[in-house]
Amino acid sequence: MSELSIIARHALTVLAGQLAIMAFGVTDTIVAGRYSPAALAALSVGSAVFVSVYISLMGILQALLPLWSEQRGAGQLPAMGRSLRQSMYLCLGICVVGMTTLLSPDALLRWTDVPQALQADVRDYLAILAWALPPAVLFRVYSTLNQSLGRPQLVTWLQVAALVLKLPLSIWFTFGGAGLPALGVAGCAWATLLVNYTLLGLGLWLMRTQALYNPLQLWQRMERPDRAQLGHFLRLGLPAGLAILVEVTSFTLMALFVARQGNLAAASHQIAxxxxxxCYMVPLSLAIATSARVSWWRGAGNELKARQLVLLGWRLAALMGLLLTALLLLSRHHLAAVYTSDAQVAALTASLLLWVAAYHAADSIQTFCIFVLRCYRITVAPLLTYCLLLWGGGLAGGYWLAYGGQGPWSGTPTPAPFWAMSAAALGITALAFSALLWRTLRAHSAQPAPIS
Incomplete structure (x- = not known):
């Protein structure tokens, strides 16, 4: 089988699972939007906070993918099992930090001037999701392990099956029925909690029963914390996690800043x-598949093959980015109508999707680049680039245009300036990452890969 076929099959499998998980958010957005504009606005704020916490913490664990893929490429399968057991200590710390943040959001809500009318619903939503975080963290480890093994199918099947459970639960809990009162936006959170624990239970059962995992010797007695290995995890994972934190917060903090513009702006922004x-799931899936394969070849000592796959993946990311950008531009009015029956919300959403299309064109390239750069242990430079461009240019620039009385949006309560500046900042980021990746490939073309 060709490398293109291997990467395409892996990426499509991951994409199916990622889209199923993303459909959780789509489901909640549609359900909350049909329940009330206020519920959709509260979901916009609550999901922005949760995603910021969840994705940034998951970024630390995502750094395990190139490490485990290299170990597999080098034939060090029992070492993968020991590494996974050590990662449980990392998961414990992640859960403590994440749950503490989600259970205490008041300072963040005040700082971003979220309207008082929304804060109670947002706090209830986040308090429920705090208890959904531990199973989500552990299932992410299971997912990363399968990706490093080149076998994401089991994860995808579980994620698709979970969507079948999530959809009716969200509708039932939100609108009530069969003796259950309507819970509003909190119903979406309760549905997520139940689904997350179901996924974790099924993942553990598969790890105990499937022969695929036997060579890894996973079910051994837990070793004491290995400071050297945990330190290695953190040296790679913390900059990667912080970079994702900057990337995600530059995206999700928009929701908190837009919330002060009212329910119309918040609801439209949530859909956009x-x-x-x-759309992000497409380059993300390609990046995961490519980085797993690149790290496998690096572990096997073939830097030339790894370099060829990086260049192939970059071209695919650019092509898919352009195709999805065109699709967003052509179908923006229809997409808005699918999400909401409110004419004002649909009209504002359609106008925002013009900027979302430009945003995605750049996002596709930079997402691929930052994942592959982690295969070469490059994490600090992307973090600094994100801080400068995404926070400084995108988020701060959008805030300045929206609330500083500048530009064509002056005095108009619309999220458009945030999307416009973020798209511009992401475009520069994509160019910078592409240049860094090219320089990295040239530097490593004749060097053996380090095995961790």
Whole structure:
């Protein structure tokens, strides 16, 4: 089988699973939007906070993918099992930090001037999701392990099956029925909690029963914390996690700043953000598949093959980015109508999707680049680039245009300036990452890969 076929099959499998998980958010957005504009606005704020916490913490664990893929490429399968057991200590710390943040959001809500009318619903939503975080963290480890093994199918099947459970639960809990009162936006959170624990239970059962995992010797007695290995995890994972934190917060903090513009702006922004996140799943899946394969070849000592795959993946990311950009531009009015029956919300959403299309074109390239750069242990430079461009240019620039009385949006309560500046900042980021990746490939073309 050709490398293109291997990467395409892996990426499509991951994409199916990622889209199923993204459909959780799509489901909640549609359900909350049909329940009330206020519920959709509260979901916009609550999901922005949760996604910021969840994705940034998951970024630390995502750094395990190139490490485990290299170990597999070098034939060090029992070492993968020991590494996974050590990662449980990392998961414990992640859960403590994440749950503490989600259970205490008041300072963040005040700082971003979220309207008082929304804060109670947002706090209830986040308090429920705090208890959904531990199973989500552990299932992410299971997912990363399968990706490093080149076998994401089991994860995808579970994620698709979970969507079948999530959809009716969200509708039932939100609108009530069969003796259950309507819970509003909190119903979406309760549905997520139940689904996350179901996924974790099924993942553990598969790890105990499937022969695929036997060579890894996973079910051994837990070793004491290995400071050297945990330190290695953190040296790679913390900059990667912080970079994702900057990337995600530059995206999700928009929701908190837009919330002060009122329910119309917040609801429209939530739909636009949800569509941008769905599109993001395409380059994300390609990046995961390519980085797993690149790290496998690096572990096997073939830097030339790894370099060829990086260049192939970059071209695919650019092509898919352009195709999805065109699709967003051509179908923006229809997509808005799918999400909401409110004419004003639909009209504002359609106008925002013009900027979302530009945003995704750049996002596709930079997402691929930052994942592959982690295969070469490059994490600090992308972090600094994100801080400068995404926070400084995109988020701060959008805030300045929206609330500083500048530009064509002056005095108009619309999220458009945030999307416009973020798209521009992401475009520069994509160019910078592409240049860094090219320089990295030239530097490593004749060097053996380090095995961790």
């Amino acid at each position: 953000a949800n569509l941008a996140a769905v």
